[in-house]
Amino acid sequence: MNSISIYIHIPFCIKKCKYCDFLSAPYGKTVQEEYLRALKQEIIEEAEKYKDYTVKTVYIGGGTPSVADPDGLCGIIKKLFACYRVEKDAEISMEVNPGTVNPDSLQKYRKAGINRLSIGLQSTHNRELELLGRIHTYEDFLEAYENARKAGFENINVDLMGALPGQSLTDYEESLKRIISLKPEHISTYSLIVEENTEFYKIYGEEKEKIERTGEGFGILPSEETEREMAALAEEMLTKEGYRHYEISNYAKEGKACKHNIVYWKRRNYIGFGLGAASLFENTRFTNTKNLTEYLKNPVGKREVEKLSVKDCMEEFMFLGLRMYEGVKDSDFIDCFGKSMYTCYKDVIDKNKEEGLLTGSETLRLTDKGFCFANYVMAQFLL
Numbered sequence: 001m002n003s004i005s006i007y008i009h010i011p012f013c014i015k016k017c018k019y020c021d022f023l024s025a026p027y028g029k030t031v032q033e034e035y036l037r038a039l040k041q042e043i044i045e046e047a048e049k050y051k052d053y054t055v056k057t058v059y060i061g062g063g064t065p066s067v068a069d070p071d072g073l074c075g076i077i078k079k080l081f082a083c084y085r086v087e088k089d090a091e092i093s094m095e096v097n098p099g100t101v102n103p104d105s106l107q108k109y110r111k112a113g114i115n116r117l118s119i120g121l122q123s124t125h126n127r128e129l130e131l132l133g134r135i136h137t138y139e140d141f142l143e144a145y146e147n148a149r150k151a152g153f154e155n156i157n158v159d160l161m162g163a164l165p166g167q168s169l170t171d172y173e174e175s176l177k178r179i180i181s182l183k184p185e186h187i188s189t190y191s192l193i194v195e196e197n198t199e200f201y202k203i204y205g206e207e208k209e210k211i212e213r214t215g216e217g218f219g220i221l222p223s224e225e226t227e228r229e230m231a232a233l234a235e236e237m238l239t240k241e242g243y244r245h246y247e248i249s250n251y252a253k254e255g256k257a258c259k260h261n262i263v264y265w266k267r268r269n270y271i272g273f274g275l276g277a278a279s280l281f282e283n284t285r286f287t288n289t290k291n292l293t294e295y296l297k298n299p300v301g302k303r304e305v306e307k308l309s310v311k312d313c314m315e316e317f318m319f320l321g322l323r324m325y326e327g328v329k330d331s332d333f334i335d336c337f338g339k340s341m342y343t344c345y346k347d348v349i350d351k352n353k354e355e356g357l358l359t360g361s362e363t364l365r366l367t368d369k370g371f372c373f374a375n376y377v378m379a380q381f382l383l
């Protein structure tokens with residue numbers, strides 16, 4: 001039997017972080033209740049379509065799923081288990097933020113079947129957390145982490161951010177050290193990207209290097225060179241501690257790579273439920289409405305449908321697949337498209353091999369240097 005993955009979007013946050021351009025709305029008790037009702041309806045009504053598929057991973061993301069009422073959220077999980085064939089050993093992840101969980105809610109999540117937590121920490125320095133507009137302190141995180149362990153979570157990811165305004169290499173190193181000492185199974189470390197429509201964009205805009213506003217509590221964004229030094233430092237420190245660098249921004253202990261995200265990078269079928277949630281099913285992408293009122297009115301209503309062309313699929317195959325350390329296999333490319341990736345991309349592959357950014361033949365992957373210039377490499381795979 002074929003399998004799918006399921007993503008569930010909870011779009012509420014207590015406060016918008018200054019760097020965030022995710023689809024999230026302010027939290028309110030009533031709207032949250034209405035949303036969970038609509039979500040349940042969508043999950044139930046869509047079940048028939050996927051009755052011949054097993055579910056191998058579920059990911060509850062946001063927004064901040066842990067701001068939702070824990071009983072309401074567990075009700076959603078229960079419904080999912082009731083309506084879909086969720087595999088016995090399925091990975092069921094949930095994003096939580098420190099400051100929004102307590103021993104009781106964590107135990108409820110665990111009991112409901114969630115077996116992997118992803119904790120959005122971002123930094124262990126309170127001044128950086130404040131700068132980012134996070135609602136929690138490092139101490140809140142430590143409490144949440146300990147409570148998660150006590151509730152029985154044996155698979156925990158911690159999110160960290162680098163290249164923050166005013167952040168030095170030593171600041172970043174300290175955060176990494178502190179997180180490593182807690183021994184989470186998985187660590188994601190991303191560089192800050194100043195996206196449009198964020199508070200940070202108003203401050204830094206496109207001319208990020210030129211702007212210095214230390215007097216107002218903002219530092220300069222680290223240079224690209226410092227950013228690369230941070231990435232190299234993470235690689236060195238984390239691999240020394242037994243974490244495998246399995247994707248550009250992700251490190252995991254043996255057997256703890258995030259199965260759900262691998263589904264995205266390998267372009268397997270996934271179905272998204274909730275506001276603005278995207279799905280990829282048999283090379284068709286569909287996206288739920290991003291309008292909350294519209295979604296609440298009709299959660300199985302309007303969807304944007306995009307049938308991907310062969311060209312789209314090839315591009316995605318390459319630039320998503322190359323994100324992973326294991327890279328892409330030519331035999332898989334042939335299975336999908338009936339021809340070798342070398343017929344479509346020979347020049348790009350040769351050029352990047354010459355520059356020391358790609359390596360391999362049947363299996364093509366980024367080199368260590370290639371990981372540092374991943375965006376540059378991947379952009380060339382757009383046909």
Ligand code: SF4
Binds near residue numbers: 012015016064
């Ligand atoms: S908690 Fe996450 S989703 Fe919510 S505003 Fe902050 S970064 Fe965005």
